[in-house]
Amino acid sequence: xxxxxxxxxxLLVARYQERAYRLAWSMLRNAEDARDLSQEAFIxxxxxxxxxxxxxxxxxxxxxxxxxxxxxxxxxxxWWKLWARDEGDDWTDPILERQPAPVTDPVDKxxxxxxxxxxxxxxxxxxxxxxxxxxxxxxxxxxxxEIAKVLKCSEATVRVHLHRALTTLKKTVEKR
Amino acid sequence: xxxxxxxxxxxxxxxxxxxxxxxxxxxxxxxxxDCRQDTEQLRDLLGQLSRSIGQPPEVNWAHYxxxxxxxxxxxxGRRVWWWRPAPFLLSASVAGALLLLVAxxxxxxxxxxxxxFALEEASIGRQLGLLQEYQVVERLDxxxxxxxIRDLDGLSSGRQG
Numbered sequence: 001x002x003x004x005x006x007x008x009x010x011l012l013v014a015r016y017q018e019r020a021y022r023l024a025w026s027m028l029r030n031a032e033d034a035r036d037l038s039q040e041a042f043i044x045x046x047x048x049x050x051x052x053x054x055x056x057x058x059x060x061x062x063x064x065x066x067x068x069x070x071x072x073x074x075x076x077x078x079w080w081k082l083w084a085r086d087e088g089d090d091w092t093d094p095i096l097e098r099q100p101a102p103v104t105d106p107v108d109k110x111x112x113x114x115x116x117x118x119x120x121x122x123x124x125x126x127x128x129x130x131x132x133x134x135x136x137x138x139x140x141x142x143x144x145x146e147i148a149k150v151l152k153c154s155e156a157t158v159r160v161h162l163h164r165a166l167t168t169l170k171k172t173v174e175k176r
Numbered sequence: 177x178x179x180x181x182x183x184x185x186x187x188x189x190x191x192x193x194x195x196x197x198x199x200x201x202x203x204x205x206x207x208x209x210d211c212r213q214d215t216e217q218l219r220d221l222l223g224q225l226s227r228s229i230g231q232p233p234e235v236n237w238a239h240y241x242x243x244x245x246x247x248x249x250x251x252x253g254r255r256v257w258w259w260r261p262a263p264f265l266l267s268a269s270v271a272g273a274l275l276l277l278v279a280x281x282x283x284x285x286x287x288x289x290x291x292x293f294a295l296e297e298a299s300i301g302r303q304l305g306l307l308q309e310y311q312v313v314e315r316l317d318x319x320x321x322x323x324x325i326r327d328l329d330g331l332s333s334g335r336q337g
Contacts, residue, residue, distance in 0.1 A: 010241070013241055013244060014241070017240060021232060022231070026229055031232055034232060035240065043247060046248060115228075116224065137186070137222075139229055143190070144187050144192055159186065162186045163182050163185070166218055166222075169221060169225065170217055
């Protein structure tokens with residue numbers, strides 16, 4: 001690869017590394033896997049750069065590579081995970097440390113934190129494609145048509161994914 | 177009352193719907209308290225979700241990039257082993273076959289006593305390209321002859337003078 005391509009690649013990595021790692025982590029809830037798969041996505045991007053036709057946004061194309069890697073990873077690890085029950089996941093504590101705006105009433109704060117934690121856990125339990133749709137919407141702020149491109153499905157399907165996912169999550173919140 | 181626009185509510189909240197659909201959903205929400213309540217709940221839920229997903233553990237980005245670069249190099253190295261021999265062997269075979277062909281043809285022409293001058297001319301022609309236009313070169317002689325003919329009058333008048 002020419003020097004200028006190398007420089008362009010470095011620039012792309014610097015620009016997308018945080019988003020890629022964060023999205024992979026949100027889908028996998030494991031820092032090591034997120035790091036590994038986000039790097040793999042960059043390698044795939046490097047190898048397939050010539051096939052990018054510019055028909056969709058670059059970020060959409062990149063998200064598609066990454067999300068597919070994560071979905072494949074989850075599929076491959078499903079049985080192992082069932083047996084090992086998410087051993088090594090680093091999902092449990094970080095949210096509590098990163099909650100915004102301290103709430104005056106400690107009881108209220110505790111309840112709020114618990115809701116957040118349960119909501120986060122409920123997102124983890126969603127079907128992989130529903131979860132991907134929710135994360136791409138909520139975390140990456142992608143529009144429905146962009147999510148459809150990433151997941152390679154119709155906009156109507158994305159709307160159904162989102163509706164079902166949010167209905168499930170709403171029930172989690174209502175239970176409390 | 178029209179069908180509940182369940183799957184349209186999220187795009188509606190995000191302002192993604194085309195004008196006609198947006199109006200349809202807005203009209204429905206005015207008439208349907210259940211959907212209105214759902215919409216409000218969805219709005220809250222989407223806000224809560226963005227906070228509940230949390231942030232991953234910190235990463236040293238310089239180290240991340242160095243690791244990525246290492247993986248990329250390793251992948252390329254693997255490619256070198258897997259990919260290079262194939263084109264190399266292919267081009268070596270083609271070159272060998274061509275050499276054999278040239279040797280056979282060259283030998284045959286030498287045996288049949290081909291004109292060495294013609295061979296040399298052909299070889300130069302391939303290199304120069306000029307001899308590919310040999311007919312034009314031949315016509316240059318004619319042009320020189322015309323010059324001579326034109327000067328004949330002068331020659332004869334010179335003699336006379």
